[in-house]
Amino acid sequence: xxxxxxxxxxxxxxxxxxxxxxxxxxxxxxxxxxxxxxxxxxxxxxxxxxxxxxxxxxxxxxxxxxxxxxxxxxxxxxxxxxxxxxxxxxxxxxxxxxxxxxxxxxxxxxxxxxxxxxxxxxxxxxxxxxxxxxxxxxxxxxxxxxxxxxxxxxxxxxxxxxxxxxxxxxxxxxxxxxxxxxxxxxxxxxxxxxxxxxxxxxxxxxxxxxxxxxxxxxxxxxxxxxxxxxxxxxxxxxxxxxxxxxxxxxxxxxxxxxxxxxxxxxxxxxxxxxxxxxxxxxxxxxxxxxxxxxxxxxxxxxxxxxxxxxxxxxxxxxxxxxxxxxxxxxxxxxxxxxxxxxxxxxxxxxxxxxxxxxxxxxxxxxxxxxxxxxxxxxxxxxxxxxxxxxxxxxxxxxxxxxxxxxxxxxxxxxxxxxxxxxxxxxxxxxxxxxxxxxxxxxxxxxxxxxxxxxxxxxxxxxxxxxxxxxxxxxxxxxxxxxxxxxxxxxxxxxxxxxxxxxxxxxxxxxxxxxxxxxxxxxxxxxxxxxxxxxxxxxxxxxxxxxxxxxxxxxxxxxxxxxxxxxxxxxxxxxxxxxxxxxxxxxxxxxxxxxxxxxxxxxxxxxxxxxxxxxxxxxxxxxxxxxxxxxxxxxxxxxxxxxxxxxxx
Numbered sequence: 001x002x003x004x005x006x007x008x009x010x011x012x013x014x015x016x017x018x019x020x021x022x023x024x025x026x027x028x029x030x031x032x033x034x035x036x037x038x039x040x041x042x043x044x045x046x047x048x049x050x051x052x053x054x055x056x057x058x059x060x061x062x063x064x065x066x067x068x069x070x071x072x073x074x075x076x077x078x079x080x081x082x083x084x085x086x087x088x089x090x091x092x093x094x095x096x097x098x099x100x101x102x103x104x105x106x107x108x109x110x111x112x113x114x115x116x117x118x119x120x121x122x123x124x125x126x127x128x129x130x131x132x133x134x135x136x137x138x139x140x141x142x143x144x145x146x147x148x149x150x151x152x153x154x155x156x157x158x159x160x161x162x163x164x165x166x167x168x169x170x171x172x173x174x175x176x177x178x179x180x181x182x183x184x185x186x187x188x189x190x191x192x193x194x195x196x197x198x199x200x201x202x203x204x205x206x207x208x209x210x211x212x213x214x215x216x217x218x219x220x221x222x223x224x225x226x227x228x229x230x231x232x233x234x235x236x237x238x239x240x241x242x243x244x245x246x247x248x249x250x251x252x253x254x255x256x257x258x259x260x261x262x263x264x265x266x267x268x269x270x271x272x273x274x275x276x277x278x279x280x281x282x283x284x285x286x287x288x289x290x291x292x293x294x295x296x297x298x299x300x301x302x303x304x305x306x307x308x309x310x311x312x313x314x315x316x317x318x319x320x321x322x323x324x325x326x327x328x329x330x331x332x333x334x335x336x337x338x339x340x341x342x343x344x345x346x347x348x349x350x351x352x353x354x355x356x357x358x359x360x361x362x363x364x365x366x367x368x369x370x371x372x373x374x375x376x377x378x379x380x381x382x383x384x385x386x387x388x389x390x391x392x393x394x395x396x397x398x399x400x401x402x403x404x405x406x407x408x409x410x411x412x413x414x415x416x417x418x419x420x421x422x423x424x425x426x427x428x429x430x431x432x433x434x435x436x437x438x439x440x441x442x443x444x445x446x447x448x449x450x451x452x453x454x455x456x457x458x459x460x461x462x463x464x465x466x467x468x469x470x471x472x473x474x475x476x477x478x479x480x481x482x483x484x485x486x487x488x489x490x491x492x493x494x495x496x497x498x499x500x501x502x503x504x505x506x507x508x509x510x511x512x513x514x515x516x517x518x519x520x521x522x523x524x525x526x527x528x529x530x531x532x533x534x535x536x537x538x539x540x541x542x543x544x545x546x547x548x549x550x551x552x553x554x555x556x557x558x559x560x561x562x563x564x565x566x567x568x569x570x571x572x573x574x575x576x577x578x579x580x581x582x583x584x585x586x587x588x589x590x591x592x593x594x595x596x597x598x599x600x601x602x603x604x605x606x607x608x609x610x611x612x613x614x615x616x617x618x619x620x621x622x623x624x625x626x627x628x629x630x631x632x633x634x635x636x637x638x639x640x641x642x643x644x645x646x647x648x
Contacts, residue, residue: 030610032090035128035179035260037607040328043460043565045608049616050647051569055584055594058645061617062111065641066099084126084623085259085456085562087179088642090609091131096142096155097642098124103144105158109611111644115158122146127259128179131155132220135185138163141220143187148175150189150218165223174211174255181261181270183301185220188263188270190256213255215272217304227304231255231274231292238306239291244378247286253277254293258325259456263301264339264355271341271355272297273322274309280319281434281481281500284376289314296326296343296351298358308358312345314380317372317433319450320346324458324563328355331466331532342459342468342532346452347430348393349386350470352532362388362535372433374481374498383431388535392528393453393472394520397427397445403521407556408510408549415508416519423504425478434500437480443503447520449475457563457576457605462587467529467538469566469587471576473559474524478503515548522546525557527564527574527585539590544577561603573618575602582606582620582643598622600640619644 029046036043050058088097088106095108103124105114125144134140140155141164150172152164160168174191181188191213217226231254233240240248256272263270277286277293294313299306313320322345331340331352341355352361364384371379394401402420405413425445426435434444447453453472460469482501510517518524523542531538544558562576571593572585580601584594599622606620623640 027610030090031092032088032607032609033131034089034182035087035130036262036605037565039181039183039263039265040461041260041262041325041458042327042329042463043563043605044462044567045565046568047608047610047616048567048569049610050567050571050608050618052571052586052593054647055569055571057647058584058594058596058618059648061644061646063641063643064099064104064106064111065639066623067639067641084621084640085604086126086621086642087128087605087607088619088621089129089131090607091155093612094155095609096129096131098126098129098144100124103129103142103153103158105155108609108617109613109615111642117153117158119146125177125179127177130180130182130187132182132185132187135221138221143180143182143220145172145176145178145180145189148172150180150187150223152223163222170218170223172216174214176257178257178259178261181263182220183263183265183268183270186226186301187218187220188215188261188301189218190215190258190261190272192255192257210252210278213253213275215256215299215304217301226302229272229297229299229304229306231272231297232277233292238309242288242291244287245285247288251277251286257321258323260325262325262328262341264328267339267356268301269298269307269355270301271326271328272299273325273343273345275321275323276316276319279496279499281317282374282496282498283315283317283378284374284498285496286315287378289380290316294320294322294345296322296341296353296358298355310343310351310353310358310360312343312349312351312384313347313431314383315378317377317379318346318431318446320452322346323452323456324454326353326355327459327461327468329461329463329468329532331361333361333533340532342461342530344392344454344459344470346448346450346455348391348395348448348453348472350389350392350468350530351386352389352535360386362386367430369431370428370433372435372481374433374436376497379433385430386535389530389537391430391453392470393526394447394474395430395453396432397425397447397476397520401520403517403519407521408517408553412508412510412517416506419504419506419508419519423478425506434479434481436498437482437501441480443478443480445503445506446477446479447474449477451475455561457561460564460566460572461532462566464568465587466531466533467587468532469527469529469564469572471525471527471543471562471564471574473526473557474520475518475559476506476520478506510548511550512548517546517549523555523557525559525577527572527590529572529587529590541585541590541592543574543583544581545579547579560601563605565606565608567608573606573608573620575604575606575620575622577601580622582622596645598643615646617644617646
């Protein structure tokens with residue numbers, strides 16, 4: 001009752017603040033001050049002006065277009081420019097975001113430019129910027145990355161901060177496109193690129209040599225490097241003994257490419273979701289568990305020293321890395337309040353851990369998994385699989401999982417059954433390996449696909465409701481292990497004897513020209529709410545429409561990329577589909593309450609804030625997303641950009 005009374009008093013004070021208060025934001029809850037809103041990565045806003053009772057009236061408020069004639073467009077031919085993942089921030093009544101070849105400060109009520117910082121070359125981060133509040137001697141700053149550099153701007157003017165590095169920039173040594181994490185006066189970044197001249201998300205990484213994937217920390221005042229964490233451990237470092245044949249030497253991979261790292265500010269711990277070692281699909285030259293690859297690593301934020309780590313996958317052969325940083329929260333379990341985190345990744349298992357010790361809060365079993373037959377390969381006999389929560393995407397497949405006429409059409413179901421009988425796809429449950437391609441060897445039908453059931457979109461948490469929200473997709477990756485055709489050539493990607501080869505697609509023609517539907521049962525994309533205290537699924541809902549399906553069957557899920565955010569208004573907002581829609585769900589029940597058709601797909605995480613006019617806004621970037629959705633979703637007439645909504 002006291003809390004309700006406090007909220008009523010606060011609401012009254014805000015509503016009656018008078019004209020003198022209208023030009024300032026009084027409530028810190030009004031802001032969205034960092035990529036995931038807080039260092040804990042909850043993406044939870046306490047704003048509730050937009051709620052389950054009125055969200056159906058949400059309408060366009062303003063739009064800021066990224067592309068400008070005569071300037072480098074934010075979309076382009078490369079993978080990274082096409083996958084738009086920008087989330088703006090709002091701090092003290094000003095919005096900041098990267099926008100192609102510039103970083104901008106906007107009025108958050110109108111989209112009017114306050115300042116624009118143009119880059120002489122390249123593009124700014126295609127994910128986000130970070131705000132440092134300054135101190136007694138230094139003005140607030142905006143930090144962002146561009147390729148291998150980090151740049152500091154004066155938050156008020158947009159000019160380079162000359163006291164940081166050289167003319168406001170430092171060389172990171174490796175590229176990182178996420179929004180830097182800022183704890184006290186420390187900037188912490190991961191690493192995106194590795195391998196000789198290529199990117200991890202480009203051609204398969206089959207050369208285990210290349211750049212390091214180490215994480216680094218810098219002074220927010222001077223740009224001086226403070227520490228570097230070796231994600232591939234050398235002698236005497238934790239996990240070193242799990243790299244056989246001295247395979248830790250000159251090894252690439254194990255990078256941390258999370259878009260924003262999370263920090264337990266009270267205890268000074270930063271969490272690193274460490275990725276996969278090179279090469280992606282062959283590990284015969286690196287026998288052992290390869291710790292801390294595919295691990296959640298807790299570091300002392302001020303020194304970079306390892307406090308603990310928990311490995312999600314032993315000896316990864318599927319490129320099932322950990323794209324998102326974990327969300328942090330407190331939960332009550334058996335009457336005890338426990339500092340916790342939730343870590344998801346491409347494998348689609350969620351690990352709920354004590355964030356101070358790394359101990360699982362629900363049982364994790366070392367479960368026997370099948371071995372393959374690739375010569376010289378090392379297969380882990382077991383993998384850690386949590387008893388709770390259950391997997392958040394399909395991780396196994398049998399004939400019983402093939403679509404039926406009730407799911408799609410009789411013709412499609414018959415074609416899928418024929419594919420199954422013709423190719424005799426092989427799946428032996430979670431972590432089924434790709435077997436060596438040979439006469440009579442069926443293709444492995446891997447679930448989840450190589451881009452995962454859960455990808456970089458990660459999780460959002462409602463700390464009052466106790467739910468963790470996450471979206472996933474069900475897609476397969478059929479194939480075999482094949483001899484590397486460039487093995488021993490003096491070129492990149494030719495230093496391991498085997499790599500992955502694609503197999504016959506497990507999809508069949510649907511209705512209409514060039515339409516193919518998956519052969520596994522829908523829904524093909526879902527939104528989940530996990531009760532963190534019990535490990536149970538509180539609810540799940542299909543995410544997205546497939547409008548090529550017959551009427552009455554279209555709510556089959558529409559796989560895409562992105563993630564959720566949640567508000568005290570009882571709403572989960574999310575794009576993350578290939579049907580070009582922005583949606584709001586009831587956070588308690590999973591009921592879809594609002595959907596807005598867009599000209600582009602949304603592959604970004606939404607955010608919300610309150611303007612100086614006391615109005616709550618919801619904002620999201622929508623942009624071209626290669627390979628998602630029908631052609632109409634790829635070429636909207638008005639240009640990609642930031643789209644902002646509010647109540648009339």
